[in-house]
Amino acid sequence: MTATSEVSFERPMRLWRDYYELTKPRITLFCLLMTSGGIALAPQSIPWLTVIATLVGSAFSVGAANTLNMYWERETDKLMKRTAMRPLATGRLNASRALLFGIALAAASVAVLGVWVNWLTSALSLFALLSYVLIYTPMKRITPHALLIGAIPGAMPPLLGWTAATAEISLPGLILFAILLVWQIPHFIAISVNHKDDYKRAGIKTWPSERGMRPATVQALLYSLALLPVSLLLLQVGVASYVYGITAFALGVWMILMSARGFNPTKHTQWARQLFLVSLVYLPVLTIGLAIDVLMK
Numbered sequence: 001m002t003a004t005s006e007v008s009f010e011r012p013m014r015l016w017r018d019y020y021e022l023t024k025p026r027i028t029l030f031c032l033l034m035t036s037g038g039i040a041l042a043p044q045s046i047p048w049l050t051v052i053a054t055l056v057g058s059a060f061s062v063g064a065a066n067t068l069n070m071y072w073e074r075e076t077d078k079l080m081k082r083t084a085m086r087p088l089a090t091g092r093l094n095a096s097r098a099l100l101f102g103i104a105l106a107a108a109s110v111a112v113l114g115v116w117v118n119w120l121t122s123a124l125s126l127f128a129l130l131s132y133v134l135i136y137t138p139m140k141r142i143t144p145h146a147l148l149i150g151a152i153p154g155a156m157p158p159l160l161g162w163t164a165a166t167a168e169i170s171l172p173g174l175i176l177f178a179i180l181l182v183w184q185i186p187h188f189i190a191i192s193v194n195h196k197d198d199y200k201r202a203g204i205k206t207w208p209s210e211r212g213m214r215p216a217t218v219q220a221l222l223y224s225l226a227l228l229p230v231s232l233l234l235l236q237v238g239v240a241s242y243v244y245g246i247t248a249f250a251l252g253v254w255m256i257l258m259s260a261r262g263f264n265p266t267k268h269t270q271w272a273r274q275l276f277l278v279s280l281v282y283l284p285v286l287t288i289g290l291a292i293d294v295l296m297k
Contacts, residue, residue: 018087022070022098023063023105030283031062031157037287038161038176040294041239046165053116054164058157060109061125065153067102068133071095073202080198113164121163128153128160144205147188155181175233180283182230185223186259187279189216193272217262220275224259228252231286240293247289251282 035058039051070077074088074095087093106129114122132153139146155177162173192199192206193216200209207216231248234240258278262271 014092018093019098019101021087022067022093022101023059024066024070027066028059028062032059033284033287034157034180035161035164037290038158038163038173039165040161040291041158041172041176041234042162042165043239044165050117050164053112054121054161057109057113057117057122058125058160060105060112061129062157064102064105064109065129065132067098067105068129069137071099071102072133072137074098076202076204079202080195082195082198113160117164118167120167120169121160124156124163124169125160128156140204142205144207144210146205147185147192147207151181151184151188154184155179172234172237172239175230175237178230178233179227179286182223182227183279183283186220186227186255186275189220190272190276190279192216193268194276213262213268217259217268217271220262221256221259224252224255227255234290240290241296242293243296244286244290244293247293248286251286254278255282 032055035055039046039054070086070088073083074086077083077086077089083089088095088098106126109129110122110126113119113125132150136146136150136153139149158176158180159169159173162176163169166173189207193208193213196206196208199206207219228249231252232245234248235245255278258271258275262268262275264271
């Protein structure tokens with residue numbers, strides 16, 4: 001193979017990698033894990049083709065939201081170290097093409113979920129996408145309270161899994177939604193502390209930069225305290241039992257103890273990193289505990 005052919009082969013591969021990167025694949029994979037949890041918890045099983053359609057449609061929706069988010073933030077991404085090498089920030093991808101790609105993913109998501117799953121799941125997914133892109137993304141430069149708005153579409157994946165299996169919004173699905181909603185606040189406060197300077201350069205309002213570390217740590221602790229009883233609600237409605245209950249209780253106490261450590265003003269950076277790691281462990285382990293619980297029934 002000549003040097004010229006190697007270069008011509010590398011260009012389309014680089015292009016495909018850039019489009020793939022627009023979808024934020026790690027976030028997409030995480031959302032699919034949460035969607036799968038909602039499907040698994042539902043009282044009735046659904047055909048494998050419906051499961052696959054749910055996951056594919058959800059992946060398209062999350063990928064579209066992330067792509068359109070990068071399109072919107074392509075200029076401010078240049079100002080932050082953690083985002084400066086993104087495809088649109090570097091100019092590797094044409095912004096108009098990225099916009100069309102995001103719109104195409106969104107349309108495909110609506111069609112796949114509507115036709116092959118149900119229109120309720122499709123509508124909820126579209127609501128999450130539009131609220132993330134059109135409300136949360138611009139609000140980040142206006143108020144730190146945007147975090148609460150962004151947590152709503154961020155909490156949608158397990159509810160999508162539930163409605164895909166049941167075709168209705170019912171209490172267990174709403175509890176799954178609430179768990180992810182509450183979990184996001186300490187998780188993203190930890191991120192905002194870790195990247196405080198980056199966010200400030202980009203003009204993104206966060207609790208640490210706008211209100212100070214004390215209110216940020218209070219928020220992290222309050223939502224961690226709320227996470228414990230919210231997670232245990234699945235026991236009250238009878239869809240989970242002792243395996244999940246023990247797991248949820250242990251993880252909830254761990255989150256509370258870690259959040260409380262933020263009140264030591266000399267260790268904020270270390271605390272934020274540790275809280276971030278604990279929050280990353282929390283959801284996968286909680287999901288595993290729930291899966292084991294369901295399988296043991």
